[in-house]
Amino acid sequence: MxxxxxxxxxxxxxxxxxxxxxxxxxxxxxxxxxxxxxxxxxxxxxxxxxxxxxxxxxxxxxxxxxxxxxxxxxxxxxxxxxxxxxxxxxxxxxxxxxxxxxxxxxxxxxYTLAELFRRGSDWQKRLNKEIKRQFKKRDIPQTAPFETVIESTDYFVTPQDLVIYFQLYEYTPYAYGVPEFAIPMASLQDIANPSGPLARIGT
Structure with missing residues (x-):
């Protein structure tokens, strides 16, 4: 190419x-x-x-x-x-x-967040589990409990990761800033849309 x-x-x-x-x-x-x-x-x-x-x-x-x-x-x-x-x-x-x-x-x-993944896949469950794990492991202070990502949840991609982020005050106090949750693309290839960004960059 x-x-x-x-x-x-x-x-x-x-x-x-x-x-x-x-x-x-x-x-x-x-x-x-x-x-x-x-x-x-x-x-x-x-x-x-x-x-x-x-x-x-x-x-x-x-x-x-x-x-x-x-x-x-x-x-x-x-x-x-x-x-x-x-x-x-x-x-x-x-x-x-x-x-x-x-x-x-x-x-x-x-692309919306949902369009990064295969139709019918458990993409929400997978992302939710990883985000909750990172909240706990990184001891991120929360002002509201995180429940789930949705189709319109904010994200971007890098050459290595899918990064989910949330706005100020959405789940965390102002002093923490904007929380970002990087998820390696390699861990998502089994549910990635084969014609979408995760498959294009992550392979």
Whole structure:
């Protein structure tokens, strides 16, 4: 497989507006402009949704910033994490939100967590067991009990791992930060969708 087919170019761009400074990814796929357009449109929609959820531009007492990180870019898989933070007047600390997308760079499809696995597999049971094990082993403080992952649970992939993460205050106190649970792809190959990211990268 040639490198130009397995990876895509991701260029950092900056959006500067009143009370907002945001660095975001601009994806380039010269041989497939349609997919390029669809991925960049989806990225725009994700970021717009994050800003609206945090009340930008209406919240005039908040200063916003953000960026992104490329977690995987190989084997026709692009996994991105978006960060948005703000500081409000009179508050003790800022707030941060993370969202992520994992794309098939041949089709532009963004995979849900459920789509990483074979239909009918016990993927939820497997992930739940591992996340609960890590909560206990790592002695992570909890403000609410973790029960289960769902189709829309936040995740990203790296070349080695599937990483599940949760937002501030979702299960842990603010001081702990955003908890991440890395699960080796090799341990999930028996239930991985054979055409999905776990099988593409993890083998």
């Amino acid at each position: 040639s490198e130009n087919k397995s990876t895509v170019l991701v260029e950092a761009k900056e959006l500067v507006q009143p009370r907002l400074k945001l660095t975001y990814p601009d994806v380039h796929i010269p041989l497939n402009r349609r997919v390029q357009k669809n991925i960049n449109r989806d990225i725009h929609n994700v970021l717009t949704g994050m800003l609206r959820a945090d009340q930008y531009p209406n919240a005039e007492d908040k200063e916003f910033g953000g960026g992104y990180e490329v977690k995987a870019n190989e084997s026709q898989v692009l996994s991105l994490v978006f960060e948005l933070y703000y500081y409000a007047d009179g508050t003790a600390h800022g707030m941060v939100t993370y969202r992520s997308r994992t794309y098939n760079t041949q089709t532009g499809h963004a």
